[in-house]
Amino acid sequence: MRYLPLTPDDRQQMLGVIGAKSMDDLFVDVPEAARPANGKFDEAFDLPPHQGELEVDRALSAMAAKNTSAGSVPFFVGAGAYKHHVPASVDHLIQRSEFLTSYTPYQPEISQGTLQYLFEFQTQVALLTGMDVANASMYDGSTACSEAVQMAHRVTRRNKAVLSGNLHPHYRAVIETTSKFAGDAVEALEANVSGKEDIASQIDGDTSCVVVQYPDFFGLIGDLADIAAAAHAQGALLIVAIPEIVSMGALRTPGDMGADIVVAEGQSIGNALNYGGPYVGLFATRQKYVRQMPGRLCGETEDVDGKRGYVLTLSTREQHIRREKATSNICTNSGLCCLAFTIHLALLGEKGFTRLAALNHESACKLAGALEAVSGVELLTPAFFNEFTIRTPKPAAEVIEALADKGVLGGVPASRLMPGNDAVSDLIIVAATEVNTDQDRAAYAAALTEVLS
């Protein structure tokens, strides 16, 4: 087997040193019930034997070829994950052995590479969100959001979260699941494509936090200052979830508007769609809450020679020290994905990032114009970044399938994420990014016209 260096000779010699007669001697503690009859391991597993690279490559390539990749068609699917162009150098750099095959930087003397990029990452996330500090990433946007709710509970010593109805239904579900088992309360409003909801009236003295999405699930953007004020008036925190971090190149930051915790899905920068994972959750907050943050943190310090260096810090928050009293059970970050994020954003810089945002908005504006012009289609989102919602005269799920048959992946039917909610059955959430061309947009409008006619 190509990955196993020991030869039969090696094994015999080593058994001799150990003083064992056979491999079985080393597994002597395994109970009888868990040993295969007559030691016939092969029969115990209904699995094929080892295969060469060529054979594995063929089998997996055949599987992959059955999927329609985003780059091969006019593509407008968003709702929490976005198709962007990632520069080739990003993937090259994250595959460097020293990044790819290293462990968590617990030995800082030989991990300054990882630690320094984490420090750069934290700074970038703080800048993008308009917050003081950020952690070294979470699994993804949805789990970051749920962790934010838990953190708000710790900070406020309350345990009720109020969720905007236009929070991504998956994010809501993750919060509800976590809260259910932790014994916390969740009040979630109804979805409303107009964005009109009275959150303020839901906030009371038991409320630890209000969670809103920006741009919201339907793509709508609006000022959060009033919600922040309403939350703060009751001693609650405002948590803002950003599904599309590229929007921060064009929009006012949640930090600007009074958010206490900002979480985001960072996939758009540096990371592929990957059918949903791995992604990278961004998590930022105000300085004063730093010791209640979940997840890894990298901090600056000096070595014994007085040279600047970086270490993982504030680990007394974490499970490997605090065990059941930790701020979270989390033990991994999304290391390589945040490296990809950091590199891509370093390449973009101020000029590139703001321009990328402008191009995304432009692409969406052009698409909105094209789809609005299709007979029967209604644009429901007056202000948006790179995603908006349309109403179609036919059920959205059917429209999307019909478009797919025509080779256009036209967005997400709201009903897929809000099953059973009749009010959204004719809504499609449509995303556009810098990768879409005029031809893509024209193809969408033409296909939609056909489907609806």
Add this chain to the structure above:
Amino acid sequence: MRYLPLTPDDRQQMLGVIGAKSMDDLFVDVPEAARPANGKFDEAFDLPPHQGELEVDRALSAMAAKNTSAGSVPFFVGAGAYKHHVPASVDHLIQRSEFLTSYTPYQPEISQGTLQYLFEFQTQVALLTGMDVANASMYDGSTACSEAVQMAHRVTRRNKAVLSGNLHPHYRAVIETTSKFAGDAVEALEANVSGKEDIASQIDGDTSCVVVQYPDFFGLIGDLADIAAAAHAQGALLIVAIPEIVSMGALRTPGDMGADIVVAEGQSIGNALNYGGPYVGLFATRQKYVRQMPGRLCGETEDVDGKRGYVLTLSTREQHIRREKATSNICTNSGLCCLAFTIHLALLGEKGFTRLAALNHESACKLAGALEAVSGVELLTPAFFNEFTIRTPKPAAEVIEALADKGVLGGVPASRLMPGNDAVSDLIIVAATEVNTDQDRAAYAAALTEVLS
């Protein structure tokens, strides 16, 4: 422009330090005739302006998509370049910055990585060919072969080469071109698919070398000991060219049979087809001729602390020292391609390399059996490694085109490489390797049956 770090401010500051008013001041020596009217450079070039990654990627991907890649069809094209499976780790490793973006190892203290793999490469090539020593690679098999002829002239102080008629026509053409301008003589025999040719009678006291191919252009393998003896009897050298180095995992080596110089195309190990380049020329010879070798050589030595290390050596043979008296004008090797070769062969090792050869031979035997069974097809090669020649009842070039229309790339019509030679117009040179499956072979036989019916 993303690759250019200087900002407009930087440029102004730097011009100030230099004491120049503008960029034009630095190009003051350019004659008037070579300056565009009114300094309008953009108009002087009929070329587009800079483009982003996404745009370049799209344009080149569209071009690439017009080609039928070897991996996408039943593929049997050889005649000097072969489709093999290269392990994924090879391409990963050769893309490491420290290999990819370093220069020729003229500063050995900071180039031990390159130098050590060259030393390993030279050893591998010597082992494969059965020779004493090898150089650090040439451009490809054909130029290596031509350099071998030049070297034989230097060694023997004669200037006539005798070429087997079954030497790859391209190799022959390269030798003839080089020789023509250098004022050397070439006698080339007629191609003969049976392999029967009387080279011995062509060798005389003016002959510096005999060049034969092994396996020959038609895939045939035969003992070279008699030719070696005949050459040596006249004081000439035997040069053996190996188009498919994988064959050395199954066949007797030229070194074993008395060759004085062995050249080979090394593409099959570690390198992609690349539509013909870059490839890697292998060049091996006997110890006594080492100072007449062309190309780079890496040698073992010690540093001032007595530690083993490697350096480029015997550079007094080379152009940068000897100028017009150099053994060759060559100044580059095929560095990264020989790294790929070295890594792939290290992965294969004795067991893998010999098994790979066995699988190639098996694949060709199975294919020969399948094609022999097609009505009207005649197998002309009684002994072969992974390539053989068939005769078809229709012109070979038409057969190949018709097969291509059916999605089978069935080999090389001999007429493509020997235009005007009527004797070969119905011959197809067919190669098979480990990548061909039973389905591939069946598809070929079926398509050929149709084409010939």
Add this chain to the structure above:
Amino acid sequence: HEEQLIFERGRDAACGVDLPAPDSVATRLGGMERNGSVGLPGLSEPEVVRHFVRLSQKNYAIDAGFYPLGSCTMKHNPRLNEKMARLPGFSDVHPLQPTSTVPGALELMSELARWLMELTGMPAVAMSPKAGAHGELCGLMAIRAALEARGEAGTRTRVLVPESAHGTNPATAAACGFTVDAIPATEDGRVDLAAFEAKLGDDVAGIMLTNPNTCGLFERDIRKIADAVHEHGGYFYCDGANFNAIVGRVKPGDLGVDAMHINLHKTFSTPHGGGGPGAGPVVLSEALAPFAPLPYVTSTGGELKLVEDEQSSDADPFGRMVAFHGQMGMFVRALSYMMSHGSDGLRQVAEDAVLNANYVLASLKDVMTASFEGPCMHEALFDDRFLKGTGVETLDFAKAMIDEGYHPMTVYFPLVVHGAMLIEPTETESKETLDEFIGCMADLARSAKAGDKARFENAPELTPRRRLDETTAARKPVLRWTPPAPAQAAE
């Protein structure tokens, strides 16, 4: 060269990408335009590439050297897996595009699930957890959901966790609303069966046990423990972090396990990536399977279907743990790894991992102090008794290894022995490498005993940084770059 931060190096006008200028389309931002600049530095592509290449050169990695980090399974990461994960059909598909356009993605998830179930002997697997700890959470949620279905969630609130457990175990139990009750270990490094049995009762939701345990030992009584828990109405969560020791040889299902997470980034070699991303699918017993979270893939008559919501589910999913479907990129790598090994290769993985660990244990037990008698599984545990009186601490010993070219072993874990040194060689190290390592460790041990304290106290000396001041870092945390104050900037 000291490597500056990108923020210290960038210039406003520089940029590492070329993007076309936007057309002048009327914006529809509704007045929410950003105020002022983001504050990101501008760098050209060559500067960015060099910066990150240089940073990488400050890291140790399994590709560059031996990494015997106990409990982390730092094995070789095949590049074929990276190549497969980057096939556009896997990497460039969106989690919410119509499922009719991604049959291959469902097939991949289903096929990986099949391997995981077969290897563990379990009837179900929840694929979506994003890491080991996330998988633990999933398992405990399933247990709690099962208890709820039995109407016992309110009364069964205690979870038993051995002292030697990973910190994630108690942290997870707490996050799931349970109280944690520690079980002591015996002299031979295993669960104290009598103490354990004494703790069983009607309020026990279950036990979280690592097997092989964190001392590197197989829990001999695991079947008895499982049976006892089950008899008392509880469930058995098995921490699968050490599955590498038994994969292909022992099915956790045969040991009475109800739930076990599998770290794809350990046993199945998806790269650690400097701390993630991982993936932590959880296999489940018949008892817990109905409660597996959304989403999941089902097969009816060979047709694969993605179930994303309760309405479409025939079971009782306890909820949802993540947006979308889990770590697809890691799934591809893991399946590529499994297919490459096959069942024969995976068994050999476990055997070689255990053999390597025992070889290290046998070769070093005379110069260091092995914590327990008898053969170990895939980790060899030592403690600091051999350093007694030398003035050298476990940490110093670990740091001295760095100067010898090795990543240290895991230190001070598990907590059940003093000054623990936990060595996990994995199966992808050759005997030659182990022999060199053993030689080095023996030399260090002799050196410590001979009183050469300086070799340890000052270590490491050959690294990009020497020992760092972690205390100040934690006391006055500096967690981001901030622009220098104007006065300093003018200097």
Add this chain to the structure above:
Amino acid sequence: HEEQLIFERGRDAACGVDLPAPDSVATRLGGMERNGSVGLPGLSEPEVVRHFVRLSQKNYAIDAGFYPLGSCTMKHNPRLNEKMARLPGFSDVHPLQPTSTVPGALELMSELARWLMELTGMPAVAMSPKAGAHGELCGLMAIRAALEARGEAGTRTRVLVPESAHGTNPATAAACGFTVDAIPATEDGRVDLAAFEAKLGDDVAGIMLTNPNTCGLFERDIRKIADAVHEHGGYFYCDGANFNAIVGRVKPGDLGVDAMHINLHKTFSTPHGGGGPGAGPVVLSEALAPFAPLPYVTSTGGELKLVEDEQSSDADPFGRMVAFHGQMGMFVRALSYMMSHGSDGLRQVAEDAVLNANYVLASLKDVMTASFEGPCMHEALFDDRFLKGTGVETLDFAKAMIDEGYHPMTVYFPLVVHGAMLIEPTETESKETLDEFIGCMADLARSAKAGDKARFENAPELTPRRRLDETTAARKPVLRWTPPAPAQAAE
């Protein structure tokens, strides 16, 4: 860790690939089976990966630091180009598959040819040469073929080459059957026009001139030289190694050039790869175009055709220089680079390259000795006069740079100045990097002048190896590993 050779590490039974066992098909090897083993070492994949990762860590590279190696144009190598070259439509196509199945390959070659012709202002280009020196050979062969067509090949046998030329120039002329006649340089580092004119005559085949020349200077009289050569019936071969200084600003066609090779691995950034592969297409004037070698791509009415043999050619190809069609992999990278820059970006490349060189020249001319007056092109040439009396040689100075984290500049070339130090920063270095470099060079120069010989004589000290014994290496060459003698092996 000392890194052993793979031959010293391998074991017979180990293997880094898994290949299926061959079926027992009857072989058809005709009795030519190999006798005995090859002698290759067996290693598992993890061992191979680690070996080559570790080797790489002993190398310096442009990705990791400044590489001011004169005449080599060590610029940034964009990864986009690597990605494009690996598209299966380019990398996985065979040179002899039917041309009807590779229209995109012909399009790529044709498009690259168009860029090269437009940038050089020349009407034709031979694409197949595999490197710069190979391109030189192609150019001289074309000249010789043209002379032959004129019936003057027998009489015009002398080629004029300036003293400052790259060694490849005279070596190439000799390989092509010409005799070489050296032209001296003037005080200001350029061709001595009078001396040159004196050498012209009926036996002159042409001149080989590098422009900008190897002293980093533009040959002011280049137009006069070209005209004079032409008047005397010869041809003008221009060595295009330094094209980076003028790309997008000056067309060699406007300077009277008849042939010029273009190092795609310099100006157009295909990676140097530790010494290759390169690519050296040659642009040709009307006079030489008909003699361009096989194969080539032609366009008739928009349809591209690959001409591979004389029979199919409308012209007079002088022959063939390589099997197949040239360095396709490099073509893709170069075109990707050109398209990314566009004509505006390429002009900026030249300007920034020249600006960076002049900035280094201006900043260091007071502490080192600039060899010539006035602005340079993309290289700054210094000589060792500033080291006079210090006991420090150019080589020592270069080696001391290594300990400061820099790759040395080119030393002892060109030969026309004493102890030459040729610095080519390229356009992809930032002002910050140049400022740091300038500071370091100034510090070294001061150090040498202050008598700190040890800093130079002992350098480098921080490298994987210190200075190596090249004399013994050449005197008793050891060019391959050989197994230890049995007696030693038994030790």
